[in-house]
Amino acid sequence: MNNKSLKVLAAAALLCAAQFAAAQNVPVAPQPSSPAKKELIAKLMVLQQPGVEQLSRVLLQQPLGPLMQQAGQALQQVPADKREATAKAMEAEIKKFVDDNAPMMRERALKLAPSTVGTLLEERFSEDELRQLVAWLESPVSKKFGQINGELQKALTDKLLADAGPILQPRFQTLQQNLAKQLGLPPAPNASSTPAPSAKPATPPKK
Incomplete structure (x- = not known):
C-alpha cells in the first residue's frame, strides 16, 4: 500500500470522526x-x-487520490516501453x-x-x-500558529503513515485479494512483486 493510498484512508477517517462529533453536538439557541x-x-x-x-x-x-491509485494500477498493464x-x-x-x-x-x-x-x-x-x-x-499568536499549521499536520501525517503503514499494508493487500475474488478478477500482485512506495510521496498538483 503506497503513501498516497494511506493518506486517502487517513483523510477519510478524520472526516468520519469530524462528522460523528458534529452529530453529537446539542443544538444551540x-x-x-x-x-x-x-x-x-x-x-x-x-x-x-x-x-x-x-x-x-x-x-x-x-x-x-483514488483515481490516481486506480490509474497507477492500470498503468502496470501498459507495455513497459x-x-x-x-x-x-x-x-x-x-x-x-x-x-x-x-x-x-x-x-x-x-x-x-x-x-x-x-x-x-x-x-x-x-x-x-x-x-x-x-x-x-x-493576534500575533494566531498568525504564528496559522503559519505552522501545515507543518504540524505534515508532521503528524508522516509519523502516522510510518507507524501504521506496515500494519495496514498486508491488510490492504488482503482486502484487494478478497475484492478481486468477489469480482472474479485475477488476484492482485503480492508484496514481493509490487514496487516499494517512493520515499517521497507524490502530492496532488497545485495551481
Missing part, C-alpha cells in the same frame, strides 16, 4: 443579531478567506483538470461562505464572542 455582529462577521469572512480557499482545493483534489510516456500524459491530464477547475471552486466557495459559515457564526456566537474571535485571529 440562536443568538440575537445586530449591525455590529454583521460587521464583525464580515471581518471574519475576510480573515477566514485563506481557509475557505484551501477547503475548495481540498474538495477538488479529494477524488483524485510506453509506460513512462503514458504516466506523464496522465499527470498532465490531472494537472489540467486542477488548473481548469480550481478558479471555479475558489470563486464558488468564497461566494457561499457568507451564507453558510457567516450565518452559523451569527446564530451561534454573541457579539462579544465574535469580537473575541476576531481579536484572536488578528
Whole structure:
C-alpha cells in the first residue's frame, strides 16, 4: 500500500470522526443579531478567506487520490516501453483538470461562505464572542500558529503513515485479494512483486 493510498484512508477517517462529533453536538439557541455582529462577521469572512480557499482545493483534489491509485494500477498493464510516456500524459491530464477547475471552486466557495459559515457564526456566537474571535485571529499568536499549521499536520501525517503503514499494508493487500475474488478478477500482485512506495510521496498538483 503506497503513501498516497494511506493518506486517502487517513483523510477519510478524520472526516468520519469530524462528522460523528458534529452529530453529537446539542443544538444551540440562536443568538440575537445586530449591525455590529454583521460587521464583525464580515471581518471574519475576510480573515477566514485563506481557509475557505484551501477547503475548495481540498474538495477538488479529494477524488483524485483514488483515481490516481486506480490509474497507477492500470498503468502496470501498459507495455513497459510506453509506460513512462503514458504516466506523464496522465499527470498532465490531472494537472489540467486542477488548473481548469480550481478558479471555479475558489470563486464558488468564497461566494457561499457568507451564507453558510457567516450565518452559523451569527446564530451561534454573541457579539462579544465574535469580537473575541476576531481579536484572536488578528493576534500575533494566531498568525504564528496559522503559519505552522501545515507543518504540524505534515508532521503528524508522516509519523502516522510510518507507524501504521506496515500494519495496514498486508491488510490492504488482503482486502484487494478478497475484492478481486468477489469480482472474479485475477488476484492482485503480492508484496514481493509490487514496487516499494517512493520515499517521497507524490502530492496532488497545485495551481
